[in-house]
Amino acid sequence: MREEEKYMQQVFDLARKGEGRVSPNPLVGCIIVRDGDIIGQGWHNEFGKAxxxxxxxxxVTDKNLLIGSTVYVNLEPCSHFGKTSPCSDLLVFHKVSKVVISNVDPNPLVNGRGIQRLRKAGIEVITGILSDEGEKLNATFFCRMKQKTHIETVD
Structure with a gap:
């Protein structure tokens, strides 16, 4: 198993911790790695919250470690203001060097814009890591976005 896949599996496990508490939002987990060590991890644990x-x-205890780190996240970082500020801007601000993503966010408010912001800032972006598993994890969210229902409340 490649390093990206190993970390993405861990991201999926973190994302599942939000089950039953984040709908209509998707389940999302995130791991931050620096020099082979996990320096931070989190998941979306409640609708309307971080x-x-x-x-x-x-x-991450020492925010200086974020500079040059790699972020693993199962869904593209958001790029719009809603109940929270854009996650893509947060990663740009902290000068991470690379973001590894399982799935592009099908929400029309995002859908590639988060990736575009990251790349415009010089951050390397890799997509499609274990994308089938990522889509299964958020099958209901992906289906709803493709049917264009409930978009206005998703944040």
């Missing part, structure tokens, strides 16, 4: 990326960044 997203996985924010919780993972907050979990």
């Amino acid at each position: 997203h996985a990326e924010r919780n993972a960044v907050d979990n």
